[in-house]
Amino acid sequence: xxxxxxxxxxxxxxxxxxxxxxxxxxxxxxxxxxxxxxxxxxxxxxxxxxxxxxxxxxxxxxxxxxxxxxxxxxxxxxxxxxxxxxxxxxxxxxxxxxxxxxxxxxxxxxxxxxx
Amino acid sequence: xxxxxxxxxxxxxxxxxxxxxxxxxxxxxxxxxxxxxxxxxxxxxxxxxxxxxxxxxxxxxxxxxxxxxxxxxxxxxxxxxxxxxxxxxxxxxxxxxxxxxxxxxxxxxxxx
Numbered sequence: 001x002x003x004x005x006x007x008x009x010x011x012x013x014x015x016x017x018x019x020x021x022x023x024x025x026x027x028x029x030x031x032x033x034x035x036x037x038x039x040x041x042x043x044x045x046x047x048x049x050x051x052x053x054x055x056x057x058x059x060x061x062x063x064x065x066x067x068x069x070x071x072x073x074x075x076x077x078x079x080x081x082x083x084x085x086x087x088x089x090x091x092x093x094x095x096x097x098x099x100x101x102x103x104x105x106x107x108x109x110x111x112x113x114x115x
Numbered sequence: 116x117x118x119x120x121x122x123x124x125x126x127x128x129x130x131x132x133x134x135x136x137x138x139x140x141x142x143x144x145x146x147x148x149x150x151x152x153x154x155x156x157x158x159x160x161x162x163x164x165x166x167x168x169x170x171x172x173x174x175x176x177x178x179x180x181x182x183x184x185x186x187x188x189x190x191x192x193x194x195x196x197x198x199x200x201x202x203x204x205x206x207x208x209x210x211x212x213x214x215x216x217x218x219x220x221x222x223x224x225x226x227x
Contacts, residue, residue, distance in 0.1 A: 103164065
């Protein structure tokens with residue numbers, strides 16, 4: 001399996017809702033990422049997990065809470081979001097090798113709308 | 116931190132023409148430079164990448180060049196086809212630091 005999968009494809013939520021985005025890969029990758037992409041903009045890094053531990057948090061508001069239950073799964077828990085959080089949320093994964101950089105494989109994304 | 120600038124923001128060419136997209140980066144420690152193609156509503160997909168120990172890399176109609184001294188790298192697409200139409204993003208990253216910094220993107224339109 002050489003794909004990163006994400007669920008759901010689309011999500012509409014109110015500002016008081018709690019929801020979760022899910023990401024899964026079975027390529028044996030040990031680094032996983034969450035990106036946020038607004039329309040006509042590049043992906044912006046939110047979080048990086050390395051060997052199931054959070055290694056980078058790009059000063060993301062606490063209403064976004066990542067979780068890496070195991071090496072294949074990555075979740076993003078959402079709570080009390082704002083309309084400006086509406087965006088495409090992309091998950092990615094890559095091999096984790098010391099001293100090198102490896103291709104990031106992106107999932108198809110979850111298009112989130114906050115009402 | 117790293118900053119990546121990308122030009123042009125839009126590029127329109129006729130089918131069969133060549134297209135060139137240019138990026139500059141700020142962090143001399145960056146040593147990995149991928150290019151991603153993103154079609155409308157789709158995920159970014161890696162089309163080619165280059166590491167700092169190489170000056171040029173080619174894959175069929177696509178080539179990337181890197182000038183470390185000037186901190187420039189460019190994507191060259193020859194014999195463009197309508198299916199090349201998409202947004203192209205350059206990016207830069209440092210070894211051992213799993214953070215990609217993307218350029219602002221170039222919307223390429225190839226007209227038949």
